[in-house]
Structure formats: structure tokens, C-alpha cells
Amino acid sequence: MSGRVWTFAVGAALALSACADGGPESVETENSIRVVGSSTVYPFSTKVAQEFRNKTGWNVVVESTGSGGGHRAFCEGIGPNTPDVTSSSRPQKPSESKLCQSNGIENVVEIKIGYDGIVVANAIDSPSMDMNLSTLYLGLAKLVPNANCEMVENPYETWNEIDPSLPDTKIEVYGPSPTSGTRDAFVEISMEGGAKTLDCLANLGSDDFRVAAHTLREDGHWIDSGENDNALVQTLINTPTAIGVFGYSFLDQNTDKVKGARINGAEPTFENIATGHYPVARSLYVYVKGDKMGSVPGLHDFAMEFVSDEASAPGGYLEKIGLVPLMPSERLDMREAVAHLSASNL
Amino acid sequence: MNVSQHMSDKARKHLKSRYAKERRFRFYGLSAVLFAIASLGWLLLSLFATGLTAFQEHYVTLEAEMTVSAFAPPDQRSVETLRIADYKSIVENAIEAKFPDVRTAGEKDLLFALISESGATDHLRKRVVRNPDIIGSKIVMTVPTSDQVDQLLKGHIDRNVPEARRQISDQQILWLDDLRARGAIKKKFNSILFFNPDSRDPELAGIASAAVGSVMIVIIAFILALPIGVGAAIYLDEFAPRNRLRDWVEININNLAAVPSIIFGLLGLAVFINIFGFQRSIPLVGGMVLALRAFPTIVIATRAALRSVSPAMVDGALSLGASHVQAVFQQKVPQAMPGILTGSIVSMALVLGETAPLLMIGMVAFVTEIPTTVTDPATALPVQIFLWSESPERAWSERTAAAILILLAILMTMNALAIWLRSRLGKRR
Numbered sequence: 013m014s015g016r017v018w019t020f021a022v023g024a025a026l027a028l029s030a031c032a033d034g035g036p037e038s039v040e041t042e043n044s045i046r047v048v049g050s051s052t053v054y055p056f057s058t059k060v061a062q063e064f065r066n067k068t069g070w071n072v073v074v075e076s077t078g079s080g081g082g083h084r085a086f087c088e089g090i091g092p093n094t095p096d097v098t099s100s101s102r103p104q105k106p107s108e109s110k111l112c113q114s115n116g117i118e119n120v121v122e123i124k125i126g127y128d129g130i131v132v133a134n135a136i137d138s139p140s141m142d143m144n145l146s147t148l149y150l151g152l153a154k155l156v157p158n159a160n161c162e163m164v165e166n167p168y169e170t171w172n173e174i175d176p177s178l179p180d181t182k183i184e185v186y187g188p189s190p191t192s193g194t195r196d197a198f199v200e201i202s203m204e205g206g207a208k209t210l211d212c213l214a215n216l217g218s219d220d221f222r223v224a225a226h227t228l229r230e231d232g233h234w235i236d237s238g239e240n241d242n243a244l245v246q247t248l249i250n251t252p253t254a255i256g257v258f259g260y261s262f263l264d265q266n267t268d269k270v271k272g273a274r275i276n277g278a279e280p281t282f283e284n285i286a287t288g289h290y291p292v293a294r295s296l297y298v299y300v301k302g303d304k305m306g307s308v309p310g311l312h313d314f315a316m317e318f319v320s321d322e323a324s325a326p327g328g329y330l331e332k333i334g335l336v337p338l339m340p341s342e343r344l345d346m347r348e349a350v351a352h353l354s355a356s357n358l
Numbered sequence: 359m360n361v362s363q364h365m366s367d368k369a370r371k372h373l374k375s376r377y378a379k380e381r382r383f384r385f386y387g388l389s390a391v392l393f394a395i396a397s398l399g400w401l402l403l404s405l406f407a408t409g410l411t412a413f414q415e416h417y418v419t420l421e422a423e424m425t426v427s428a429f430a431p432p433d434q435r436s437v438e439t440l441r442i443a444d445y446k447s448i449v450e451n452a453i454e455a456k457f458p459d460v461r462t463a464g465e466k467d468l469l470f471a472l473i474s475e476s477g478a479t480d481h482l483r484k485r486v487v488r489n490p491d492i493i494g495s496k497i498v499m500t501v502p503t504s505d506q507v508d509q510l511l512k513g514h515i516d517r518n519v520p521e522a523r524r525q526i527s528d529q530q531i532l533w534l535d536d537l538r539a540r541g542a543i544k545k546k547f548n549s550i551l552f553f554n555p556d557s558r559d560p561e562l563a564g565i566a567s568a569a570v571g572s573v574m575i576v577i578i579a580f581i582l583a584l585p586i587g588v589g590a591a592i593y594l595d596e597f598a599p600r601n602r603l604r605d606w607v608e609i610n611i612n613n614l615a616a617v618p619s620i621i622f623g624l625l626g627l628a629v630f631i632n633i634f635g636f637q638r639s640i641p642l643v644g645g646m647v648l649a650l651r652a653f654p655t656i657v658i659a660t661r662a663a664l665r666s667v668s669p670a671m672v673d674g675a676l677s678l679g680a681s682h683v684q685a686v687f688q689q690k691v692p693q694a695m696p697g698i699l700t701g702s703i704v705s706m707a708l709v710l711g712e713t714a715p716l717l718m719i720g721m722v723a724f725v726t727e728i729p730t731t732v733t734d735p736a737t738a739l740p741v742q743i744f745l746w747s748e749s750p751e752r753a754w755s756e757r758t759a760a761a762i763l764i765l766l767a768i769l770m771t772m773n774a775l776a777i778w779l780r781s782r783l784g785k786r787r
Binding site: 044046051054055058059061062063065066067068069071072073074075076093136239240241242259261262264265266267268322327329332333334 | 438441446467471475476479480483515516519522523524525557558631635637638639720722723724725726734735745747748749750751752754755
């Protein structure tokens with residue numbers, strides 16, 4: 013009895029390993045579009061993927077790998093196992109572009125799909141915050157200038173020590189961890205932006221300035237809170253004095269629980285991010301591998317879906333889930349570029 | 359003399375302290391058990407409190423005029439053109455027909471936001487593709503409400519907070535109450551949650567693709583890991599020559615069981631995808647990687663089960679003239695079977711709950727279709743839970759909890775199966 017079961021099990025395993033051997037040959041044809049990239053763009057690329065599948069029947073697989081991981085996988089080559097599209101919460105770096113070229117990828121088209129704001133928020137019933145970028149820098153940098161313009165360990169304990177109009181609460185900011193693109197953008201835009209407004213830092217060399225502007229304090233006033241922004245919102249509700257740094261779409265979905273601080277006088281609203289009045293905002297990109305448009309027939313239409321009116325015009329489905337759309341002229345340029353790509357390729 | 363020695367003051371004191379020790383230990387033990395039960399109870403309670411409402415969803419029933427102008431002319435109708443017809447305007451007209459007073463574009467947008475845009479348009483699209491004859495007629499459609507509406511009607515969005523603090527305006531709430539009074543909005547069992555693939559819209563998201571992916575992964579891992587693991591254990595225990603090499607292999611298998619699971623993912627990426635050229639995100643690779651993960655656990659469980667069999671059984675068989683192989687496979691292995699199966703099923707439960715290795719082989723992904731073969735892109739249940747928990751919309755939290763409840767139910771079923779198998783196989787002898 014058990015002998016027969018045993019034979020069966022071994023037989024099944026052999027049969028399976030045999031068909032596993034046949035696997036790679038049998039999956040040469042590409043029946044799906046593969047997207048990798050930024051976790052910030054993930055909610056938007058999945059929405060486009062879903063609508064595109066409904067309209068065309070193409071199966072789209074979207075992986076959330078982070079911007080850096082996405083570019084690395086994207087630039088690996090043009091074989092059938094490589095991604096067709098990568099999304100990114102920052103422009104492609106020269107080193108990544110070089111990697112793409114060295115692997116034979118010549119035709120990469122960059123599509124800017126919209127903007128994303130980064131908000132500095134606290135619980136809805138806590139006092140409203142009205143900050144400048146310099147306030148954020150002085151509150152959160154490891155090294156700040158003292159009265160004599162010497163760089164010292166950050167001495168500030170409460171917000172009103174920096175700006176008397178702010179509340180007398182402990183500086184306690186929860187934000188994304190170093191692996192996150194949101195953290196990079198926050199440091200680059202708000203910390204560096206704040207540092208640039210201070211005269212004392214103008215005298216520093218570019219390397220010293222970079223270190224001063226890019227290093228967050230490590231004495232417990234800035235707290236890495238991982239990647240889960242829903243948990244962060246919950247923390248803010250439980251800790252009324254705390255402040256959180258996260259993407260605009262989470263503020264948009266939780267307006268009954270948290271509110272965003274004004275920065276340089278601008279509220280974090282849809283309009284202010286779109287017009288550029290709200291300073292802490294960045295562009296979101298999608299990169300499409302033009303080289304594969306021949307072997308993946310749906311790829312061009314998929315790229316067009318990102319710039320279609322239905323998706324990215326004001327009132328489109330991407331705006332409804334929190335993507336701040338491009339200015340109309342910018343969007344038309346993008347569409348032109350994607351449409352042109354097909355003309356030159358097909 | 360003996361009696362007096364046991365009754366001496368010193369002995370009594372000692373006895374008392376010994377009893378106290380026992381009482382203390384019982385207390386510690388009981389509190390440990392109570393603590394474990396309380397944590398589990400708290401977990402389940404909070405999951406049920408958040409997740410239970412996700413098993414029902416609000417649907418709105420509308421009459422849609424399938425206007426001919428929304429579609430391609432009859433001579434150009436094919437599946438492709440029918441798919442890209444203007445379903446949005448049909449849905450807009452259908453909801454506006456309920457409220458003829460609504461005139462301005464801004465108000466119309468708010469009204470349209472009450473229903474699931476993607477859900478309603480895709481509902482019509484599927485019906486038209488299936489049966490193009492309905493073009494030009496009037497049809498009744500029942501589609502999900504938008505996630506915001508669903509949350510409001512379930513009480514997860516408080517309608518008493520100031521309008522500026524919620525996503526639904528006062529006007530929208532008035533329309534909703536009106537629709538409800540007219541019987542157009544009904545709460546139904548949320549079959550979408552079980553039978554739909556993943557979606558970006560919480561009201562349309564289901565676990566079907568992830569569940570199918572998980573089943574495929576577990577089956578592949580089981581088929582691969584069980585024979586190899588049990589075979590390796592039997593050989594190591596019974597047939598391998600006792601030398602340094604065997605000890606070395608043994609130590610390494612034990613170490614393998616303690617290796618962080620993401621390492622297996624890296625291995626899978628390097629070997630199966632980069633060297634053998636398998637596609638990313640397919641259950642076949644997921645199953646193979648997790649078979650590696652389950653393998654050491656099965657070896658250890660099998661060896662423990664084999665060692666618990668009385669040596670007298672084997673000795674008896676040998677003394678009656680059985681060969682070594684006969685003694686092992688006809689006496690020892692059947693005796694050890696309940697233990698082997700329990701260990702295997704527990705290791706499969708482990709496989710079902712694994713996420714980290716899947717990250718490396720591209721299975722942390724949004725997949726728009728339910729996989730039909732082991733080489734179709736797929737994801738797994740725990741991955742789906744992780745992805746949902748990170749999404750911004752409020753409605754995801756209850757769906758995440760519901761998906762966790764479903765995963766727990768599957769795990770409990772597997773464990774119950776292990777217990778049942780053990781007692782059944784144990785009884786048969």
C-alpha cells in the first residue's frame with residue numbers, strides 16, 4: 013500500500029520536473045505586459061493596467077520593486093524575460109541610462125504622468141502648523157548653524173524654539189525609512205530647499221552642504237516609521253503632538269483624521285500641487301521600452317493609455333485616485349512623444 | 359525514627375517550600391497559556407471587528423439605455439471595437455436618469471462618483487461582448503457602489519463630521535438616502551471578494567487570483583518537497599554510512615531550516631530565473647523556491663518520526679528474515695507515517711504563509727487575470743494581504759482583514775487535516 017503511494021509520489025515528482033524542463037521553451041511567446049518600478053507610482057500603474065486589460069484583454073503584471081530596483085531590472089536587456097515598462101518617482105539617473113545602453117536598449121521613452129505631493133501632517137484636532145522649508149530643515153537636520161554660523165548638533169527640542177508662532181510641542185516627526193523614494197524626495201526638496209534659504213550654509217563647500225542638508229537627526233526627534241502609510245496615519249491619531257511625512261494620496265483619503273501643514277504659505281491641496289505653489293512635490297515618470305514594441309504588440313497602446321484623456325486629463329481616473337495631473341500643454345507634448353514613437357517604430 | 363525525620367520542622371519547612379514551588383510553577387504555566395489564548399483572541403476579535411463587514415457590499419440597480427451611438431457602426435463591430443465603446447456615457451446617463459433635476463457638470467460628476475466607475479463600465483462591456491444584441495435596448499444592471507459610498511453606508515465614514523473632513527459631500531448623502539428609499543441600493547453578499555481577481559478599486563477587488571496562485575504554489579512545493587524530503591530523511595537515518603560526511607550533511611540540513619526565507623528567494627532568482635530562464639512571477643518558480651524552504655522542515659519532522667518508532671519493530675522484521683529495505687519500508691515507515699504527514703502539512707502551512715522569497719521572484723505583483731496554468735503570472739494570498747494593507751483607500755482596511763480571515767481559515771483547515779490524518783492513521787494499526 014504505502015509502497016504504491018511512494019511510487020506514485022516519485023513518479024509525480026519526476027513528471028513535474030520533466031514538464032519543468034520543458035517550461036522555458038514553452039513560454040517564449042509573450043502574452044502579458046510586465047511593469048516594474050516605484051511603489052509610489054504602483055497605485056497609478058495598477059489602475060492603468062486594470063483599465064487597459066478591461067479594454068483590450070491584455071494581461072498586465074505590475075510589480076512594486078521601488079524606483080531603483082525597477083530601473084535595474086528594466087535595463088537588464090531586451091529579452092522576453094525583461095520588463096517592458098518601469099515606473100519611477102524620480103528621473104532616470106545617467107548611470108541607469110548608461111546601463112540600458114550597454115545592454116542594447118536604445119529606444120527608451122520617458123513619460124511624465126503627473127505630480128505627487130509630500131505632506132507634513134498631524135492629527136486633525138491638533139493645532140495647525142504653518143511652516144517654511146527652513147523650519148523643516150532646522151527642526152530635522154542633524155547639524156544646524158548656531159548664532160555664529162558654526163555647524164552644531166541640532167539643539168532644538170520644541171517647534172516654538174525655531175518659530176515662536178508654532179506650538180510648544182516636542183519635535184517628533186515620523187517619516188519614511190531610507191529605502192523609500194518618498195524619503196529621498198523629502199530630503200532633497202524640503203531639507204535641501206530649507207538649507208538653501210539660510211545664509212550661514214551658503215559659505216559651505218558643496219560636499220559639506222550636501223552632508224548638512226541631507227542628514228536627518230538621529231536623536232529620536234525623527235523616527236523612521238517603515239513603508240506603511242496607513243500605520244503612520246494611525247500613529248498620528250494616537251499621538252496628537254506627532255507629525256508625519258507621507259504621500260499626498262494618503263492625506264486625501266484621510267481628511268477626517270489628519271491635516272497637512274501649510275508650507276511656505278501653501279496648503280497641500282490638489283490645485284497647489286498642480287500649479288507648483290506647494291513646494292514639496294515631485295514628478296512621477298513611466299519609462300517604456302520602445303525596443304520591445306515589435307515583440308509585445310500591446311505595449312504601444314498601453315503607453316498611450318497613460319497619456320489618454322480618460323486616464324490623465326483633469327477628471328480622469330488617475331486624478332480620482334490622487335494623481336495630480338500635468339498642465340494641459342505638457343500632457344499634449346507627452347502624448348505627441350508617445351504617438352510619434354509608434355510612427356518611427358512600426 | 360523515619361517518621362520523626364519526615365515530621366521534623368526542617369522537613370516540614372522543606373515540604374512547604376516544595377509545595378509552594380509547585381503552586382508557583384502551575385501559576386506560571388497557567389498564565390502563559392492564558393496569555394497565549396488572550397493574544398490569539400484579541401487578534402481574532404480585532405480581525406472580525408474590522409473584516410466582517412467586508413463580506414457584504416452595497417449594490418445599486420440602474421436602468422441603462424444602450425444607445426447605439428456609443429458603439430461602433432454595425433459593420434465594424436468586433437470584440438475589439440465593442441470593448442472600447444463609450445460605456446462611461448451610458449452609465450452617466452443611467453444614473454442621471456434617476457435624478458433628472460441634476461443639471462450642472464460639477465453636480466453630475468458628484469452623482470457619477472456614487473457608483474463604481476470601473477465596475478459599472480466593465481459590467482456593461484462584458485455583457486455587450488457576450489451578447490451584442492442588447493445594443494439599442496434598455497437593460498437593468500446591478501453594479502457595486504463606489505468604495506466611499508459603501509464605507510459610508512456601512513458606517514465606517516461618519517456622516518456627522520463636518521463636510522470638509524469627509525470625501526462624500528452632503529449633497530451626495532442626500533442622493534444616497536433618496537436612492538435607498540427608492541429601493542435602488544441593496545446590501546448583498548460580497549461574491550466579488552471571493553471570485554474576482556485583484557483590482558485597484560477596493561469595491562472590485564477579490565482574492566481569486568491570489569488564492570489560485572497559492573494553491574498552485576502549495577501543490578508544486580508539496581509534490582517536490584515531500585518525496586525528496588522523506589527520501590533524504592530515510593536514507594540519512596537508515597542507509598547512509600555513519601561517517602563525517604553524514605554528520606556534515608545533517609548539520610547543514612538543520613542549518614537550512616533556520617535560514618531566513620528571503621535567502622531562498624535570492625537563490626530562486628539566481629538559479630531558476632537567471633540560469634534556467636524561467637519567467638518571473640509564475641507559480642512554478644514560486645513552488646520550486648518554497649519546496650526548498652519546506653524541504654529541511656520535512657527532513658527534520660520525518661527523522662523525528664522515524665526515531666520514535668520502536669527499534670523492536672525493525673529488529674523483529676530483520677530476525678524473521680526481512681531485508682533491511684523491507685524492514686524499513688514495510689515496518690518503520692508505515693509506523694512513522696502519521697508523524698511524517700503531520701510534519702509535511704505543517705510545512706505546507708508554512709509555505710502558504712510565506713511572502714519574503716516571493717518578493718525576489720516577482721510574485722509581489724498586481725495581476726489582472728486569474729492564472730490557469732503554472733506558467734501564468736500569479737501572486738499569493740499573503741502577498742495580496744500585504745499589498746492591500748498598503749493601499750490608501752479606507753475600504754482596503756476591512757478587505758485586508760477579511761483576506762486575513764480567509765487565509766487563517768485555510769491554515770486552520772490544513773492543521774485540522776493534519777490532526778485528523780494523524781489520529782486516523784494512528785487508529786488503523
